[in-house]
Amino acid sequence: MPELRWLQMLVTVLAGTMVLGIIAVTAILWLRLSVPPLPALPANLALPEGAAPAAVTFARDWTVVVTEAGEILLFARDGSLHRQVPAE
Secondary structure (H helix, E strand, O other): OHHHHHHHHHHHHHHHHHHHHHHHHHHHHHHHHOOOOOOOOOOOOOOOOOOOEEEEEEOOOEEEEEEOOOOEEEEEOOOOEEEEEOOO
16 A cells, blocks of 8 residues: 555645745735725926936935936925936
8 A cells, every 4th residue: 555655745745835825825925915005196397398207216315217218307305306417
């Protein structure tokens, strides 16, 4: 009956692997879904004429917008344009 012992060990190892997989998936989902939401954009944030946003980043005191043209726009917390860095 060594074949049955081998089969029993194989089933036990596979069941343990499945349990570890379910724990890993649950932990990953819990970590990814518990991330705090992004800060809200200021209501009066207005891009310059013809600028299309490519990326938005939230810093401690600033909202940084990178346009499709490569310009970097630095907005204060109140939504006013603080600095505009042209693309090189």
